[in-house]
Amino acid sequence: MLALDVKHLAKVYAGKTVLTDVDMTLRGGEVLCILGPNGAGKTTLIATILGLVKADRGDIHILGERQQGNSRSSDLRQQLGVMMQIGSLSANLTVFEQCDLFSSYYVHGYSASELVKLAGLEAHSKQRFGRLSGGQKQRLLFALALAAKPKLVFLDEPTLGMDVEARRALWQQVRQLKQQGVAVVLTTHYLEEAEHLADRIAVLNQGMVVASGSPAELKALTRYKVIQCESTLSDQALQSLPGVQQLQRDQGLCILHSSHAESTVQALLQADDSVRQLEVRPVALEQAFLQLTQNTSKEEQAL
Missing domain, CATH: 3.30.70 (Alpha-Beta Plaits)
Structure with missing residues (x-):
């Protein structure tokens, strides 16, 4: 069974096409990275798959269950983890209180103490969310996305605001998820991150998947x-x-x-x-990415 199966997904905002005929699949133990320049539609794609934005056309199956809007079975909710790019929590709750709250949502998930450890914030467990640094907030949001011990996790720009050391530590956690058979959908602006973590990359440009394959396959396209x-x-x-x-x-x-x-x-x-x-x-992935996205833009301008 596929962890994620998206077919012919389309979305239009105020007459402007944001997603066009997007197809993608993902199996357990795979990391699928969605790359694209600013405004390519990455966050909209994730939000549409999750039902936070209504699709105009297309089929979405998550862990075998067909998605209709944001309604999904309680069983499926217990198997998903989500970290959105613009994420926030109550500023007044401490790190431990946030972890305790999220832990209570899931029957077979991590305990509050385990989540604090996953976030690497043991020394800050009594600190309020609003007083954490940007990188610390990202680490906590990442740990909370894993609260359910999910089979499928969506990570939208997870290392934004992190220093190099914290970013590398999160990479290792993503690799561990993969070894555990978890399917991971990752969006990032860091091409080095995609090259290190992704089994497959989908390059999104102006709402369309313009190329898809392993990092090596994409580099070979240039x-x-x-x-x-x-x-x-x-x-x-x-x-x-x-x-x-x-x-x-x-x-x-x-x-x-x-x-x-x-x-x-x-x-x-x-x-x-x-x-x-x-x-x-x-060539490096960065050069292949630039060529793929620039070529697509030039072709569309010529039409």
Whole structure:
């Protein structure tokens, strides 16, 4: 059974199309990351799947149960966890009181003390929510999303406002969820986060899924590759090689971005038989993401 099955999802706000024919699936033990520039529709997509926003068209099944608005069975509610991008709690309740309240909602969930520990806020358990730092609030909201010991969890920008150390700690918690068979839907602006955590990535742009696949598959979609080497050729000679779009130098290494890597390498070896440390690799996910979203925007402007 799929943890999430979305087909032909569409949403229009005040005559403006926000989501167009969105399809996605997710199994237990998988992390699906939804990437997209600001305004792409990521938060609207999550809200629509959860029934917080009414879809104009499409089918949504969560853990085998068909969604109709925000109504769902009590059994399904006991298996879901949600952390929305703009989340807040009562400013006057302490960390422990928040955890105790959320723990009471679920029959087989975590205890209040376990949630405090999950959030890494043992030293702040008596501190009121309103006095926590931005990163601490995010850590608490993340722990509360896991209160039910869910089978499916939605994390919308979970590391927003966190420092590097806290972000890495949360990454490890997400990996542990995956090992436990939990299905995770993650939205993020951090491409490094997506590359480290995602089994599959859906790139959303202007309300449409413009590409979908593993991080490696998305990087393979770009026409560029990176060629790195030591060469005695001048910058002018390197830039004149076929396919070269960009040249950088870093600590004695030449770094070429090429649209035709094989032709570039052949010409490089013919021009310089002393080439050393030659390496050809795909572009970074960030470059693939920019190319995918920019190409889509240009194609739509041309229509």
